[in-house]
Amino acid sequence: MDTYYINILRQHNLKATPQRIAISQALDKNGHLSIEELYEKLKQKFSSLSLATIYKNIHIMIENAFVTEVKIPEQKTVYELTKEAHSHLACSKCGYVEDIAVDLSEVIMEAKSKSAYEIEKLNLVFTGICPKCKA
Amino acid sequence: MDTYYINILRQHNLKATPQRIAISQALDKNGHLSIEELYEKLKQKFSSLSLATIYKNIHIMIENAFVTEVKIPEQKTVYELTKEAHSHLACSKCGYVEDIAVDLSEVIMEAKSKSAYEIEKLNLVFTGICPKCKA
DNA sequence: CTGACTGCAAACGTTTTGCACGGTA
DNA sequence: TACCGTGCAAAACGTTTGCAGTCAG
Secondary structure, X not given: OHHHHHHHHHHOOOOOOHHHHHHHHHHHHHOOEOHHHHHHHHHHHOOOOOHHHHHHHHHHHHHOXXXXXXXXXXXXXXXXXXXXXXXXXXXXXXXXXXXXXXXXXXXXXXXXXXXXXXXXXXXXXXXXXXXXHHO | OHXXXXXXXXHOOOOOOXXXXXXXXXXXXXXXXXXXXXXXXXXXXXXXXXXXXXHHHHHHHHHOOOEEEEOOOOOOOEEEEOOOOOEEEEEOOOOOEEEEOOOOHHHHHHHHHHOOOEEEEEEEEEEEEOHXXXX
């Protein structure tokens, strides 16, 4: 139901336009999408959809902590709805990206003790072959 | 001495042109540079230097495992001379990037046991404030 | 001497911008 | 109704390509 997305959009100070609802839904259902994939998917619903609208919305959604950008080595950048901190697994064959939760507390402690930086966050991406591509 | 860079370039099957020597040296001395930073630095030595030359060389150097691309969340991509696997620390204020070695064997084991992917490598970037920016 | 590299200019793809119109709250 | 969001077209970027001349090996 759209009400669900309307509410979470409003909770993030975003007006609930049909395009934004569709973006939220697409990211929610697909997990991780690139700008181009988002555009292709939504173009089916809104034939007049403009790429500029996708760009503008993704950026405003990132600013409002509603969406998070995920940069993957040697692949296109993808976007996801913001969740608790987690890591990512990316398939080097097909590009599919999924979430993975690993315990990083030790790693963070080690990094803090070894460096003079005031560490705020960390970003971990595993790359490999997904089950589908292995088969 | 240039001989040093000439040799490592040749070891990577790359002809040792003055531009390539300068790129190697700049990356070696500065650690991590973006395309633009590289261009600005080398432009001083080679006033006729073309951006296209930087792009072409960086790519051929990546293909020959001489240079590695480092993608940093919300920052410009930087390049470094290829070394053993290591992680990175990036300053969210000034953009400065440095290497850090942390033990990731446990994390890798955990990821392998939790996922059906055939994990090949991992990429870890810490973001925070560097000592200079803290002061 | 030959093939590879450079610099230039043009082409390309992606992202951003300005503006008039339309829709949300 | 007032303001914000949308779509369009153009502009601005960053990156790539083709080509003629030059250089490394």
